[in-house]
Amino acid sequence: MSKAKNVLFIMADQLRWDYLSCYGATHIDTPNLDWLASQGMRFNKTYVQSPICGPSRMSFYTGRYTRSHGATWNGFPLRVGEPTLGDHLREAGAKCALVGKTHMLPDAEGMKRLGITPESTIGALVAQCGFEEYVRDDGENHTDCPMRRGEDYDRYLRENGMDGDNPWEEWANTAIGPDGEMCSGWMLENSGLPARVPKEHSESAWLTTRGIDFIEEQGDQPWLCHLSYIKPHWPYLAPAPYNDMYGPSDLPPVNRSDAERQTDHPLMQAWMDMRVNQTFSGEELRNIVAPVYMGLIKELDDQMGRLFAYLRDTGRMDDTMIVFCSDHGDNMGDHWMGEKDLFFDCSARIPLIVYDPRSEADATRGTSTDALVEAIDLTPTFLEFMGGEAKPHIIEGRSLSTLLHDTGDDWRTYAVSEYDYSTRAARKPLGLDQGDARLTMIFDGRWKYIHVEKMRPLLFDLQSDPDELVDLGNDPAHADQIERLAALHFDWARKHHTRITRSAGFIDMMSNKGEPPGVYIGVRNKEENEAMGRDLPPHVTR
Structure with a gap:
């Protein structure tokens, strides 16, 4: 292609894969994302490297497993010197910019130790996970959490007549009750009320506009724009008309069983006893919250329609790879759980749609694949698209071009996800040391094995039990599968995960000389x- 190669890397926050109609959902219609799938490839079995915002995103942004980059929980900074997508793309001559959320906290102690100030050119990139900041918006109460950014959206709201000490909190996350009272969006029973902010000024609408602004300002230099949306992540509050577009009758049936609630696994018992899971175990609150969650998804899809129309009208479809995904899902009452967490498909499996403008991808347009894909595969995909040199000694993912261009069948045979639950309340009643509060998922496309440190494993057969309702981890009849999958876990754990300063070619040269x-x-x-x-x-x- 003679034109510059660009990437629009779109990420939704906490979006379930099975709440998009292109993935078979019948309870909601998402025509604009369906259109993108018709122009590209839909990946059916994509798993994040951790089912929680921070560590998942750090794996997206580095192409590395969580055990490799070390940022295993929200608020755990990515250490100074960890190579990022932005570092790799700048070497390839491309700009790498942020419009929206990263959930990144800078390694302030490491920067201070090395004498790197946040105001310096290098310090600004380190503090923003390798991105050049165009707009930063983490979608949190930045008055109480000053490290979370949101001043750009606050300024925008004030410019449009929505003032206050914290406009995000007071307009985007506050509703007006039936008697004129101010109702917080944090309170789940208020979720069905319309947010004070009009739909044309919501975070999703504003971020779409800012993404378009960024694209319009770019010249000939290749660029990657990480357009990272806050929604449908909590607080579950939507502007009208999305707040009451759906009702309880529109919801898919909750996916759980009484047998799950009676599990003999101590971790699962402790997990279901946590407050957020007790809350979402009741039908009443799920019937309030889940329809609003759907409304936020519908709003996002409408904004995708506006964005895709702009790309078509300006010819950007010819020179821009478009990727749509989420950082994890939402349990939404399934398996007696709320929030994200753990490795059920409602949480650890995500939607992934890739539109590749290159002619080599023409044969796969409008198709889908069941190949096991990991979030870390996007960094090498973008680097390859930009003409950069492959770095398998650093980047642990694999470029998706092999699948997009249908050029080979040598692909991974299992996917890995990890979870550090040392900060979760479930650890305390189990009496676990924080170093033992960790889980690893090995999924081979049928069998999902979960290593639980200090306890027996969990095992699910998604062929006979696609809803993951029957834990076979204590069934002697499946000891052979547990042994086989445990061996895969051990094989993966023994690989080099931190030897990143010398390439394989350099090491071969050393051994030859x-x-x-x-x-x-x-x-x-x-x-x-x-x-x-x-x-x-x-x-x-x-």
């Missing part, structure tokens, strides 16, 4: 040294 110049180990005499093609130091003769 032997010791470095001036070092002679185990050499018998001058003749043997010469036979090896090496010279003695000039001041000696033998």
Whole structure:
């Protein structure tokens, strides 16, 4: 292609894969994302590297597993020096910019130790996870959490007549009750009320506009724009008419069983006893919240329609790869749970749609694949698209071009996801040390095995039990599958995850050349040294 190659990397927050009609949902219609799927490829089995915002995003932004980059929980900074997508793309001559959320906190201690100030050019990139900040909006109460950014949206609301000490809280996250009272969007029973902010000024609408603004300002330099939406993440509050567009009768049946509630697994017992899961176990609140969750998804799809129309009208479809995904899902009452967490498909499996403008992708347009894809596959996909050099010693994912261009069948046989629950309340009643509060999922396309440190594993057969309602982890009849999958876990854990400063080619060169110049180990005499093609130091003769 003669034109610049650009990437529009769109991410929704907490969006379930099965709440899009292109993935078979019948309770909601998402025509604009369906259209994108018709122009590209839909990936049916995509798993995040951790089912929680921060560590999931850090894996997206580095192409590395959570055990490799170390930012295993929300608010755990990505350490200084960890290579990011932005670092790799700048080497390839492309700009890498942020419009929206990253959930990134800078490694302030590491920056201070190295003498890097946030105001410096390098410090600004380190503090923003490698992105050049165009707009930063984390969708949180930044008055109480000053490290979470949102001043750009606050300024926009004030410019449009919506003032206050914290406009995000007072307009986007507040509703007016039936008697004129101010109702907080944090309170789930208020979720069905319309947000004070009009739909044309909602966060989703504003971020779409800012994404378009960014694209319009770009010249000839290739760019990646990470357009990262806040919704449909909580607070579950939507502007009219999306707040009451759906009702309880529109909801899919909740996916859970009485047998799950009676589990003998101590971790699952403790997990279902946490407050958020107790809350979403009741039908009453689910019937209030889930329809609004659907309304937020519908609003997002409408904004995608506006964005895609702009890309078509301006010819950007010809030179821009478009990727749509989410950072994880939402349990929404399934398995007696709320929030995200754990490795059920409603949480750890995500939608992924990729439109590749290159002619090599024409044969796969409008198709789908069941290949096991991981979130870390996007970084090498973008780097390859931009013409950058592959870095398998750093980036642990694989470029999706093989699947997009249908050029081979050598693909991974299992996907991995990890979870550090040391900060979760469920750890305390179990008496677990924080170092043991960790889980690892190994999924081979049928069997989902979950290693639980200090406890027995969990096991689900998604062929006979696609709803993941029957834990087979304590069934002796499946001991062979547990042994096989545990071996895959051990195989993955033994791989190099932190040897990133030397490429495979460099290591091959070292092994071929032997010791470095001036070092002679185990050499018998001058003749043997010469036979090896090496010279003695000039001041000696033998």
